[in-house]
Amino acid sequence: MLGVAGPALAHNVLVSSNPLAGSSVETGPATITLTFDQPVNGGPGLNAVSVVSPDGGHWEGVGEPTVRDNVVTAQLRPLGPAGEYTVSYRILSADGHPVTESLKFTLTKAGSGTPAPASEIAAANPAATSTAGGTADGGGGVPIWVWILGAVVLLGGGVFLALRGGVKEDSR
The missing domain is CATH 2.60.40.1220 (Immunoglobulin-like)
Structure with a gap:
């Protein structure tokens, strides 16, 4: 986990x-x-x-x-x-x-x-x-799902890099 x-x-x-x-x-x-x-x-x-x-x-x-x-x-x-x-x-x-x-x-x-x-x-x-024309999320700012999606993408990228083992060095 x-x-x-x-x-x-x-x-x-x-x-x-x-x-x-x-x-x-x-x-x-x-x-x-x-x-x-x-x-x-x-x-x-x-x-x-x-x-x-x-x-x-x-x-x-x-x-x-x-x-x-x-x-x-x-x-x-x-x-x-x-x-x-x-x-x-x-x-x-x-x-x-x-x-x-x-x-x-x-x-x-x-x-x-x-x-x-x-x-x-x-x-x-x-x-x-x-009040009558508003939305449940307040109608302003960035929706929360955008932040959640961004966090998932960053976390997924970090896991990918960790499992990949980083960048391999060239052997000369």
């Missing part, structure tokens, strides 16, 4: 949500709760949650989501129209990479709330307006 494998680093995975992904609720929740398989890194500007109604209105409350270990909680405004709501989130994973995903739930009975003005959402949570 050439080496010992270290612990695998993996992005956080959503294991539960309230409301549940794909569920139908009669009354709008006051908060969105996202539970992950690993702790989430917390701090100003690191995590964002947005909630968008079928008509494009934003329903997230003022302020950033709170992080407690592996649970992220975001306050909501009272919901408005009935229909499918999209919860988009961006968190800073335990391994230091951003994770951006979304889930949907359906409000079956219209509420009486009004959506947040765009200026309020941008000022309170600037990242919330950009």
Whole structure:
């Protein structure tokens, strides 16, 4: 064996949500709760949650989501129209990479709330307006598979040279 494998680093995975992904609720929740398989890194500007109604209105409350270990909680405004709501989130994973995903739930009975003005959402949570179009790997930098492939090629080249015995000297 050439080496010992270290612990695998993996992005956080959503294991539960309230409301549940794909569920139908009669009354709008006051908060969105996202539970992950690993702790989430917390701090100003690191995590964002947005909630968008079928008509494009934003329903997230003022302020950033709170992080407690592996649970992220975001306050909501009272919901408005009935229909499918999209919860988009961006968190800073335990391994230091951003994770951006979304889930949907359906409000079956219209509420009486009004959506947040765009200026309020941008000022309170600037990242919330950009979460819907992101990618799970953060959308920037070199993908991890490129680094892994490079390491495998270098390791393979080293093994090849070691087994080959190096360069033979010319006999004169």
